[in-house]
Each structure stands twice: as structure tokens, then as C-alpha cells.
Amino acid sequence: MTKRITVIVGWFSSLVLLFAAAFWLSKPTFSADMFSLLPKSHSQIAYAEDVFFQQNANRIMFSFAGNNKNKAFDDFQKWLDDNAIKSTFNFPSVNDLAQTFSPFKHALLSDTYKQTLSNKTTFEHYYLEQLNQLGNPFVSATLSKDISLSLAAFIEDNLKQSQVFTLEQGRLTRRLKGVEYRIILANLAPENLGVNKSIELAEAILKKINALNEAYPNLTMTYSGVLFHTAENAKQAKYEMSLFGGISLLALIAMVFWVFRRLNSILLASFTVLSALIGGAIAMVLLFNTIHLLTLVFAVTLIGIAIDYAFHGMTDLAKKEHEKGYSKGTQSALLLSLITTTLGYCCLLGAPLTLLSQVGVFVIAGLVSAWLFTVLVLPLWQSTLTLSPSSLLMSKKLINVFEYCNHLKTPILITLLAFISALFLIKPISFNDDVKLLNASSDHLMLNEKKHLLLLGQWDSQIVFMFENSDEALLQKQEQFLKRLTQLNPNFKHNSISHWLPSLQKQSDNQAVFKQAKNKGTLDIAERVTGQALASTKSPLLTYETLAASAFKPLLLSQMVVEPSQSITWMSISGISSDQLINEVEKSKGVYIYNKPQQISALLSDYREYLLLSLVLAGLISWLLFSWRFSIKIALLQVTILSVVVLSMLWICNAIQGSLSLFNLLGALLVIALAIDYLVFYQINKLEPKNVLAISLSAASSMWVFGMLSASETPAIFSFGLSVMVGILAIYFLSPLSVLKPQKEL
Structure with missing residues (x-):
């Protein structure tokens, strides 16, 4: 002892x-962050994703609507500040924008402004209308720097196209479908996204939200972000770990005690x-x-x-x-x-x-x-x-059943193969590779995400990455690409950086347009009204380096990065169908559509095909192993049983779930591995009571554990558990049919 x-x-x-x-x-x-599980995209796309979107990976968002939205906004903003959670949406003021772009005013013309320059009368109406708008912040901030109002038009039009938000009394605001929302955007430090920290912080935020809902009647407050998904999935995973593990261990202890009747066992x-x-x-x-x-x-x-x-x-x-x-x-x-x-x-x-x-x-x-x-x-x-006598007696009864079925193995296997073939003809299996199978977040949280994507203007938009050797080549490529899209739909929307930073070629063209309008007298009204002479039309051209050294730098770098070997930018596009966009992208070198869920689903589909091949290879390896260890006849019989088990498992899971995923195939792979164990033990130790008892205990324990997984709220875990449970049930009853007298001595 x-x-x-x-x-x-x-x-x-x-x-x-x-x-x-x-x-x-x-x-x-x-x-517990679901996004950390996802595979990487195409190398260039993955790099661009890291450059531009990594900073927003930990973003959280809150929206307020209702009669008390301003009070709730201020209260919650103070609570966030007290907890060192700072807002991240810091767009330059109109005065800052005017200061940044005024030296290049005649090289920066919005499309609307250029259209008015084509006719003197049209421009005069436009000019007077702009001056007569009381409190127009764009005119008041730029008139002293540019009496032609080209700078005011440039800033105003670009803000309307690039930003879905306005700033009202220091509060970020968005109007959508007749409802006015106050918005808070914030980024969390990585240390707040650990398992325990995320649960703790999410619970604290939700507690504050509940308090605001009680304090301010008629308030609608919505929250979203990776923090809440992480916390929700972490709590679910912890619950399932403790529940499944605990129940499994208790069940296994009961099984072991029934068979061995000793504490030491x-x-x-x-x-x-x-x-x-x-x-x-x-x-x-x-x-x-x-x-x-x-x-x-x-x-x-x-x-x-x-x-x-x-x-x-x-x-x-x-x-x-x-x-x-x-x-x-x-x-x-x-x-x-x-x-x-x-x-x-x-x-x-x-x-x-x-x-x-x-x-x-x-x-x-x-x-x-x-x-x-x-x-x-x-x-x-x-x-x-x-061993307890009762367990041995049970195994002997099972042996009688197995031996009887063993005498009928040929008709049983032929019948099963024919029946399964008929089932596949009646209801063929289908596959679902949607990345959402990884997500166990609640419907409530997913609806919050959708609502906030709508507020951000990203729900129906598509993201495009562009790569070129230089900043000028990249800007020209973006302008040409957008020009082709305009021909498809003149009203489509985009937030390209070329709004703010036109190519040098386009800036030169703008200067020519402005100079021609001045020479024709189109701009004379500006001098008559203000009593000032119009400045020279020859202004310097705006470059990437100049803009990167200004107050606009954070916004520039969030959409365009110039490196020694390449220049990269991205833009979101809406109003163009996916087919049209794909067609235009395919015409352009160095242009890619960025659709993370779709790309990951495609990768999962590729891996599913790899798993299907792995199942075939597993069958071949099994046959070679059995042929070497036992005999070709035994090997053929055992591989036939494996095939019946896997095919029946896949069809049953497809019927229950409606489709199969790669997690079902992972389950099938594990079933094959476990099935080979049973087949090996049966062939080596035959239908002896103690061998049947051990395999019965093995099957019961495995079915219990995997049966627990099939109760999971996460679709991936459910699919995996269901597949293995069904597969083990099938192999348990079919594996005894493999027992034959070997032609080789062990």
C-alpha cells in the first residue's frame, strides 16, 4: 500500500x-472573445485589417433616445469618465478644418461647388443663398480666409458625405428614421477584456444602464461591443464547463462504482x-x-x-x-x-x-x-x-444479443447500406459554413449590434481595400474606381479619403476650373459683396505629408497609410449591389472587397472540404492498419462498418439540424478514432464478458459526455456533441459484427 x-x-x-x-x-x-478565434484573411487584407481596424477591435457603443436622452447621456458620460473609459470620437472642429485646408482652397473644390461655377447666374444664386443662411458655421469659419466660399463648400460637402454624425451641444448626434439619438463611442484597454475583467465591467455597465432606465422614464438606451459578447460568452462557457464537467464526473463515478464496487476503482x-x-x-x-x-x-x-x-x-x-x-x-x-x-x-x-x-x-x-x-x-x-457479478451478468446478456446479430451480419449490413442510400436520395445532406456557428451571444445582443451598425451607416455598406505603390497612384486609382461606380449609380454613397485629399492631378484640374471661372467673371459677385479682391488662383497643392502633419492626421491615418513599399486605403460603399461591386473590383488590380464573415465562412468551407478528404483518408488508413494487423477480409468488414456508422451519423445530424457544418465532420473524425478502438478491442479480445463490459462502459461514458455537449447553447459545440453521441451509439451496436477469427496469430 x-x-x-x-x-x-x-x-x-x-x-x-x-x-x-x-x-x-x-x-x-x-x-472568451469570439473574434479572437477567427482565422486570418488573405495576407494583404489581413495586414490592412490590422492597420486600420485593430484600434476599433475593443470599441463599445451606447445610444440614447427618448425625452430624457440628454440627461441620461450626461450622467452616463460622467460615469464613464469616473471609470477611466474615454470617448474616442474626436473629429476636428470646423475652425480646425478651415485652418488646415485654407492654404489649398482653390485646389480643393467639391463637386457641388464646381457645378455652380459652370454658369454665372447659377453661382450668384448659390453664393447669395449661402451668405443669407444665418449661423452657417462653414461660411462664418472660412469667409475671412476665402471670399469665394470654395473652402466652405469643400468642408461642408465632405462632412455630409464622410460623417453620419453631427455635434449638438457637445453631444454626438444621429437622426435615423425620424428618431434622434445621442451616441457615445469608446475604446477599452485590452486589460479590460480578460475573462473575469470583462464579466465584471459588463455587469457594472449594465447595472448603471438599469439605474438610468429607472431614473429617466421613457429612455431607450442600447449598448453593444466586443466587451458584452466576451462577457456573455465567458459566463456561458464557465456555466457549461462546470455543469457538463460536474454531471459527467458524477455519472462516470456511478458507472465505475456499479461495475467495480470499490472506492479505489x-x-x-x-x-x-x-x-x-x-x-x-x-x-x-x-x-x-x-x-x-x-x-x-x-x-x-x-x-x-x-x-x-x-x-x-x-x-x-x-x-x-x-x-x-x-x-x-x-x-x-x-x-x-x-x-x-x-x-x-x-x-x-x-x-x-x-x-x-x-x-x-x-x-x-x-x-x-x-x-x-x-x-x-x-x-x-x-x-x-x-468486478461485480451483476455487471458481468449484464455483459453476458449483451454477448448473447451480439452473437445472434453476428450470425446475421451480412443481411444486416446490406440492409443498412441500402436503407442509408435511400435516405440520402430522399433527403440529401447540405452544409452550412456560416461563421455565426461560433457565436453563442443572445438574440438581444445581436439586435443591439444591428441597430448600432445602422446608426453608424455600416449595416448595408461594403468595405473595399485598395493597394498601390505610391500615395498619388493610390488616390488616382480610388478616384477612377469611384467614377466607374458613379456611372452605375450617381446617388451611391462612400466615405473615401479622396474626399479630403484629392490626387495631385485632380487638384491641378480644380485649379484650372477655378481660374477659368474667375477669368469669365463668374466669381465677380464675391468681390462686389465683400469688397475684397479675390486671391490668386495659384495655390499650393495638398499632399499626404502635409495633411499628416496637421490636426487632420488621426482621421487621415484611420483611412490611408503610406509606407515605403506600398500605400493602402479603405472606404465603405453603399447604394451599389454586391454583384456590381464585385464586377468592378475584379476589373481592378490591388482592389479587394473586405467582408470578414463571408471570407471566414469561405475559409471554413475550405477546411470542411479538407475534413471530408480526411474522413476518406482515415478510412483508407484504417483499412491498411486492419489489413496489416489482422487480415484483408477483416479489414474490409471493419471499414464497411465504419462507413455505415459515419454515413448514418451524418444523415441523422443533418435531419435534426437542417444542415451540417465542419463541427459535424470533426465529430465524425473523432467517431472514427473511437470506433477503431472498439473494433481493435473486439478483434483482439473477442466477445468476452470483461471485454464487452469495458467497451460498454467506454461507450456509455462517451455518450454521456458528448450528450452533455449536445445541450450547449453554442451551435458549434451542439453540432460536435450531437455527432459524436449519435456516432458512438451506432458504433457500439455495430462494432460487434466485426468479430471474425483472424487468419494471423496475434
């Missing part, structure tokens, strides 16, 4: 020390699982700096797989006819089981989703740790292990 306890203590002390050292070296953080099974969890955690913290909570939810499946080793090991050790240790067949089967399951999870290591790579690493390392514990430590407890 002393030796056993010493070995157990030494084993877990080593694991804990390794985990502590790995944790200290890597200092990982935990995340429960401890040994628990120690096997604990070894797997610590071993998986060691590898994961060493290889990943950020660990997603969904990884831990998926990793609950390790409990259902790792405990299989304990079941097979303990039932074999309980055979009193063996003097010491495992039988040769069980040793071989345990090793083959580890190899096949590990190969199955190795397919996850190259996944485009970080989540899947983390799950793969966690489970592979965990299984190795559980296998080592089973092989090295469990045999020390052999003399204390016994």
Missing part, C-alpha cells in the same frame, strides 16, 4: 510541478482523468499564450475518452488468471487505441481556427498522459480490483 501511495503522490507531484513551471514560463491569459478512474487533464493543460499553456474558454468546453470530451483507458485497464487487471499486469492483447489494444485516437486529433492541429488547434493539443497530450498512467500506475493496484 505504501508503494502505491508513493507512486501516486510522485506521479501527480511531477505533473503539478511541470504545470506550474509551464504556467510560469508562458504566463497564458484566458479569453473510483479513485483510479478519477486519477486517470485527472492525469489527462493536467497533461493536456501542460501542453496547452506551453504552446499557446492565449487560451479560449471554448477550448475548455470542448476539452471536457477528454474525460469521456481518457477514462476508456481506465475501464479497459481495470477490467483486464481484474482477471484473476493473470499473475501480474496486463494481458498481451490488452497491451496491444491500448497502444493501438492511443495511436489511432491521436492520429484523429492530429487533423485538428492544422485547422484555421485557433480553437480547434488548442483542442487538438489538449486532447493529444492528455491522452498520452492518461495512457502512461494506465500502463505504469494502474497495474500496481491489480490485487485490489474486482
Whole structure:
């Protein structure tokens, strides 16, 4: 007894020390941010995304509507300031814009202003109308700098086209569908987006929002942003981890006690699982700096797989006819089981989703740790292990059923194959690769996001990235691209940087237009009304470098960046159909549509096709393995059973869900790995009571664990759990059909 306890203590002390050292070296953080799971886009697009949009990745937004919106706005703004959360929307004032652009006024002409210059009478009406608008901030801020009002028109028109917001008494304002909203935009520091911090901050904000709703009647306040998704998903993941893990462990303890009727057997099974969890955690913290909570939810499946080793090991050790240790067949089967399951999870290591790579690493390392514990430590407890008569009696009854079905294996398999083929003809399977399958956020939060995208003018807009060798070439490309879109729809809207920074070529053309209008006398009214002489039409041209050194710099860099090797810009476009935009983009080199959800869904689709190929390869590898280990006849039979299991699993899941995703295929891959274990154990140890008992315990535990996952609120986890549960149920009843007398000695 002393030796056993010493070995157990030494084993877990080593694991804990390794985990502590790995944790200290890597200092990982935990995340519940769904967006951090997503794969990277095309390399150029991914780079541009990091350059322009990374700063808004942690943005939160609040909107206020109703009779008390101003009071609620001020109250909430003060609360944010007190909590060191600062607003981020800082657009230059009209006076700042006038100061920045006035030296280049005659090179910067808005399209509206240029149209009025084409006719003297038209321009006079326009000029007088602008002067007569009482309190016009654009005229009052620019008249002393430009009596022609070209600068006023340039600033006013560009603000209308580039910004959906106005500033009223210091409050950001947006009118939409007859409702006036006050808006607050803020960015959070990364340290506020950790799992616990995000939950804590989100709860504090929601508490303040509830207080405002009580204090100000008829107030409608809406919130959105990554913080709230992170907090919601974190709470859901924590709940599912504790619920699924707790229920699974209780169920497994009950199963083990029913079979072995000894407290030590429960401890040994628990120690096997604990070894797997610590071993998986060691590898994961060493290889990943950020660990997603969904990884831990998926990793609950390790409990259902790792405990299989304990079941097979303990039932074999309980055979009193063996003097010491495992039988040769069980040793071989345990090793083959580890190899096949590990190969199955190795397919996850190259996944485009970080989540899947983390799950793969966690489970592979965990299984190795559980296998080592089973092989090295469990045999020390052999003399204390016994099997309950009731469990052996149950396995003998199951054997009678399996042997009867085994005699009818040929008609059973032919009937099943024909039936499944008919089902596929009646209702073919379909696939859904929507990235939304990763999201477990509530409908309420998703509606908030939609509302705020509408307020931002981004709900129906499309984003386009452009790349060129120089800033001038980039601006000219953007102007030509927009010109083609104008021909498709003159009323389409965009927020391109060329509004504020026309190409040098266009600025020269503007100067020529202005000079021609002056020479024709079109601008004489400006001199008559103001009594001042019109300044020279020859003004300097505005360059990227000049604008980047002005108060406009933050806004310029948010939409255009010039680097030594390339220049990049982006713009949002609305009023043009997707097909029309795609057609124009395809005509232009270095122009890309940026649609993150669509691009990620396309990547998921590509990986799904890779998984389909992996399933075929898994079948081929299984056949080669079985042919080498047993015989070609046995291999063909076992691969046939695998095919029936996978096809039936896919069809049933498709019927329940309406479509399949890559997570169903991941489940199918795991089912194949587990199915090979069952087939190997059956072929090596035959339909013996203790072997059937171990496999029954294995199947029951796995179905229980994965059945728990099928209750998850996250579609991805639900699909994965449902697939594996259905697949294991099928393989449990079909795998005994594979038992044949081998032509080779083991």
C-alpha cells in the first residue's frame, strides 16, 4: 500500500510541478472573445485589417433616445469618465478644418461647388443663398480666409458625405428614421477584456444602464461591443464547463462504482482523468499564450475518452488468471487505441481556427498522459480490483444479443447500406459554413449590434481595400474606381479619403476650373459683396505629408497609410449591389472587397472540404492498419462498418439540424478514432464478458459526455456533441459484427 501511495503522490507531484513551471514560463491569459478565434484573411487584407481596424477591435457603443436622452447621456458620460473609459470620437472642429485646408482652397473644390461655377447666374444664386443662411458655421469659419466660399463648400460637402454624425451641444448626434439619438463611442484597454475583467465591467455597465432606465422614464438606451459578447460568452462557457464537467464526473463515478464496487476503482478512474487533464493543460499553456474558454468546453470530451483507458485497464487487471499486469492483447489494444485516437486529433492541429488547434493539443497530450498512467500506475493496484457479478451478468446478456446479430451480419449490413442510400436520395445532406456557428451571444445582443451598425451607416455598406505603390497612384486609382461606380449609380454613397485629399492631378484640374471661372467673371459677385479682391488662383497643392502633419492626421491615418513599399486605403460603399461591386473590383488590380464573415465562412468551407478528404483518408488508413494487423477480409468488414456508422451519423445530424457544418465532420473524425478502438478491442479480445463490459462502459461514458455537449447553447459545440453521441451509439451496436477469427496469430 505504501508503494502505491508513493507512486501516486510522485506521479501527480511531477505533473503539478511541470504545470506550474509551464504556467510560469508562458504566463497564458484566458479569453472568451469570439473574434479572437477567427482565422486570418488573405495576407494583404489581413495586414490592412490590422492597420486600420485593430484600434476599433475593443470599441463599445451606447445610444440614447427618448425625452430624457440628454440627461441620461450626461450622467452616463460622467460615469464613464469616473471609470477611466474615454470617448474616442474626436473629429476636428470646423475652425480646425478651415485652418488646415485654407492654404489649398482653390485646389480643393467639391463637386457641388464646381457645378455652380459652370454658369454665372447659377453661382450668384448659390453664393447669395449661402451668405443669407444665418449661423452657417462653414461660411462664418472660412469667409475671412476665402471670399469665394470654395473652402466652405469643400468642408461642408465632405462632412455630409464622410460623417453620419453631427455635434449638438457637445453631444454626438444621429437622426435615423425620424428618431434622434445621442451616441457615445469608446475604446477599452485590452486589460479590460480578460475573462473575469470583462464579466465584471459588463455587469457594472449594465447595472448603471438599469439605474438610468429607472431614473429617466421613457429612455431607450442600447449598448453593444466586443466587451458584452466576451462577457456573455465567458459566463456561458464557465456555466457549461462546470455543469457538463460536474454531471459527467458524477455519472462516470456511478458507472465505475456499479461495475467495480470499490472506492479505489473510483479513485483510479478519477486519477486517470485527472492525469489527462493536467497533461493536456501542460501542453496547452506551453504552446499557446492565449487560451479560449471554448477550448475548455470542448476539452471536457477528454474525460469521456481518457477514462476508456481506465475501464479497459481495470477490467483486464481484474482477471484473476493473470499473475501480474496486463494481458498481451490488452497491451496491444491500448497502444493501438492511443495511436489511432491521436492520429484523429492530429487533423485538428492544422485547422484555421485557433480553437480547434488548442483542442487538438489538449486532447493529444492528455491522452498520452492518461495512457502512461494506465500502463505504469494502474497495474500496481491489480490485487485490489474486482468486478461485480451483476455487471458481468449484464455483459453476458449483451454477448448473447451480439452473437445472434453476428450470425446475421451480412443481411444486416446490406440492409443498412441500402436503407442509408435511400435516405440520402430522399433527403440529401447540405452544409452550412456560416461563421455565426461560433457565436453563442443572445438574440438581444445581436439586435443591439444591428441597430448600432445602422446608426453608424455600416449595416448595408461594403468595405473595399485598395493597394498601390505610391500615395498619388493610390488616390488616382480610388478616384477612377469611384467614377466607374458613379456611372452605375450617381446617388451611391462612400466615405473615401479622396474626399479630403484629392490626387495631385485632380487638384491641378480644380485649379484650372477655378481660374477659368474667375477669368469669365463668374466669381465677380464675391468681390462686389465683400469688397475684397479675390486671391490668386495659384495655390499650393495638398499632399499626404502635409495633411499628416496637421490636426487632420488621426482621421487621415484611420483611412490611408503610406509606407515605403506600398500605400493602402479603405472606404465603405453603399447604394451599389454586391454583384456590381464585385464586377468592378475584379476589373481592378490591388482592389479587394473586405467582408470578414463571408471570407471566414469561405475559409471554413475550405477546411470542411479538407475534413471530408480526411474522413476518406482515415478510412483508407484504417483499412491498411486492419489489413496489416489482422487480415484483408477483416479489414474490409471493419471499414464497411465504419462507413455505415459515419454515413448514418451524418444523415441523422443533418435531419435534426437542417444542415451540417465542419463541427459535424470533426465529430465524425473523432467517431472514427473511437470506433477503431472498439473494433481493435473486439478483434483482439473477442466477445468476452470483461471485454464487452469495458467497451460498454467506454461507450456509455462517451455518450454521456458528448450528450452533455449536445445541450450547449453554442451551435458549434451542439453540432460536435450531437455527432459524436449519435456516432458512438451506432458504433457500439455495430462494432460487434466485426468479430471474425483472424487468419494471423496475434
